[in-house]
Amino acid sequence: MDRGSLLEEMYRVVYEGEVHRAAAVAERALEAGLDPLECLDLGFMKALQQVGVEFGTGEKFLPELVAAAEAVQRALQVLEPRLAALRSRRQALGRVVLGTVEGDIHEIGKRIVGSLLGAAGFEVVDLGVDVPAGTFLERARELQADILGLSALLTTTMERQREVIARVRQAGLPVRVMVGGAPVTASWAEEIGADGYAEDATAAVELARRLVGVERCG
């Protein structure tokens, strides 16, 4: 199968919510020599994005959204080790504590950000989803995190990012806070006093490098 057909196949398994086939399609793509990031951006995520748009307009329904997200998660299980393999020979650049804020269970974007940060040489502690502000603070303190990463996908839960940042500042924790998630913007990040915002996982890696004082490489 050529690259174009494989990308179409990746799009299809997510768009159609063919959960049971997603891992096999990801494996086939890697065997054919496709780059794991390309698989995400041009295949699986492109479809998830489209399902999200159609869910927003009422053309698709929650069970279809759930199936599409599950298909992406299965594909990620195959792609992640390939991303992580890049990590082994690199020196740790810093420790990032990452999570999705309270009330929000969207995890795919955060997971990809975590994978790429790991591949870039950061030590990543992923707290999961629906993480209360207090947990972010406790874990950042006990792990002496360099960076705290807050993901929010709902306009209603973005407000939790503000709360975490306020509490981090109040506690005087020496940690840089970066925020992200589909509804988050640079101006929102500035308004809530974040140290940085990134619109996707690649930009998140550049941002994290800047926040720990490492110059851009390559």
Ligand code: B12
């Ligand atoms: C998949 C999905 C779900 C799945 C999530 C499954 C999972 N395990 O994660 C399920 C089905 C569970 C779900 C549930 C809901 N969802 Co939903 N969901 C989506 C969808 C389609 C895709 C999200 C996603 O994974 N995108 C792919 C990733 C790669 O992109 P990303 O998350 O944006 O992450 C990238 C960047 O934002 C950035 N980034 C992300 N996090 C971070 C963190 C940091 C620190 C940094 C620097 C960068 C960064 O880098 C990432 C990688 O490039 C979006 C549509 C959309 N366009 O966002 C709707 C969407 C977010 N959902 C929506 C809604 C309404 C809901 C529900 C309320 C639906 C319902 N009626 O129950 C529930 C809420 C549940 C809850 N309490 O959280 C709305 C939100 C509307 C709004 N204004 O708030 C959206 C926009 C759909 C729509 N068009 O209406 N959802």
